[in-house]
Amino acid sequence: MSDPIEPHPSSFVIFGVTGDLAARKLVPALHALQRSGSLHPETVVLGFGRSELSDDALRQRLGEALAEQLDGPLDDAWHHLSERIHYLRGGYDEPDAYARLAERLHDVGHGDHIYYTATPPQTYGDIVSGLADAGLAEEAEGYRRLVIEKPFGEDLDSARSLNALVLERFKETQVYRIDHYLAKETAQNLAVLRFANTLFEPIWSNRAIDHVQITMAEPMGMEGRGSFYDEAGVVRDVFQNHMLQLLALVTMEPPARYDADAVRDEKVKVLRALSCADPETAVLGQYTAGRSAPAYVDEPGVAPESRTPTYAAARFELHNWRWAGVPFYLRAGKRLEAKASEIVLTFRRPPHVPFDLPAPPRADRLILRLVPDEGISLRFNAKHPGQGIELDRVGLDFAYQGKYQRPNPDAYETLIQDVIEGDATLFMRADEVEVQWKVIAPLLAATDAKRPLPYAAGSMGPVEAAELLERDGRHWYRPRRA
Ligand code: BG6
Secondary structure (H helix, E strand, O other), X not given: OOOOOOOOOEEEEEEOOOOHHHHHHHHHHHHHHHHOOOOOOOOEEEEEEOOOOOHHHHHHHHHHHHHHHHOOOOOHHHHHHHOOEEEEEOOOOOHHHHHHHHHHHXXXXXXXXXXXXXXXXXXXXXXXXXXXXXXXXXXXXXXXXXXXXXXXXXXXXXXXXXXXXHHHHOOHHHEEEOOHHHHOXXXXXXXXXXXXXXXXXXXXXXXXXEEEEEEEEOOOOOOOOHHHHHHHHHHHHHHHHHHHHHHHHHHOOOOOOOOHHHHHHHHHHHHHOEEXXXXXXXXXXXXXOEOXXXXXXXXXXXXXXXOOOOEEEEEEEEOOOOOOOOOEEEEEEOOEOOOEEEEEEEEOOOOOOOOOOOOXXXXXXXXXXXXXXXXXXXXXXXXXXXXXXXXXXXXXXXXXXXXXXXXXXXXXXXXXXXXXXXXXXXXEOHHHHHHHHHHHHHHHHHHHHOOOEEEEOOEOOOOHHHHHHHOOOOOOOOOOOO
């Protein structure tokens, strides 16, 4: 069943339309919405960029990128959408370009506007000011929504300044700060699992949970993003946003309603109680050559002497009643052996075991998989058939694939539709971004102070990361797929 189409068509302005994000994520998402009938058939896409390009050349270019992704011929949905794609050349710091944008929107567009910053982060300020100075933030003739890509700032101070600038020109309700992890089905399912069942919530605390692990392991390296990544590093790239957002979804209190204000209030509250336990014990790594992959420092765009970490693991604590005493171990890295984004909740062991067993029973685990094979698994002990008591490790598994015919929508498809519908639940609020930078600040300080430990591309990160848990008598859960 597709969602009801918005009554009015909107104009979707993509700043940085010739870049990678537009071709790889935004246009395919618009195409998917068009195909499923969820996009208003008169929606206009206005691409803005610095290159000299005609409307047709842009359509051609985006069509080729889409065909590659679809792995097949372009369909009617694309032909319909592409007729409504236009291009405008301009510099992001050129006031005149925004005046031309206003004219063009008037000529080819509609009253409702969405502005999307698919540009390098240093342009965000110019775009916000340019739009507002040209009167494009005023909502007299329709809505004006601003979607800001991550990274939102590079530390607490810069995030605060950017928030101040944005909120001087736009209202918070007009702003949609992206964290695409929030739109992954399993991330959204966390709230449903916890708050639409009675089974889990009573055991969702330090009374039953021993510890939580959040892993974001990626086999890929820089893929052309070397110069961006070398400035950012793993902590800014994924810890500050995706990892902390997942942690917040796991730990927040039940909101009274599932809406943007209530959900974000709860996330902010729990993030305020979070701290990096001891930045001294955090493990930072950088990949060296391995399994026919180059070393990080040999990737295009990376400085040869770079000390940027491509891997981090750290222990966090939550200082509140529900979670006091439960460690949260977070790890993320590039060029790792496995592709896996997952949350693993490990339960306490039984207080007393009435059987004669060669070893104590293993702890039960609930595994929430975001990437790949989205789904939820429960691993627990059961009796092996036959005489006497022997334990077997068994599982209950829910996988989206197999259960549903249609593959899960890409996160960007969900997010774009939410912006069109004016639902900011899956976007970050100003205070949320700032508290995340605050939580991560000690880890950023550690990355400045420490030289990253080497790990071979294709391994599971620096061996020292194991010690982070071994010290507490625990070990990392091994992702199912290598
Ligand atoms: C992005 C990071 O936000 O998320 C990338 O900048 C990372 O470094 C990507 O690869 C992972 O997203 P996904 O959806 O492929 O798991």
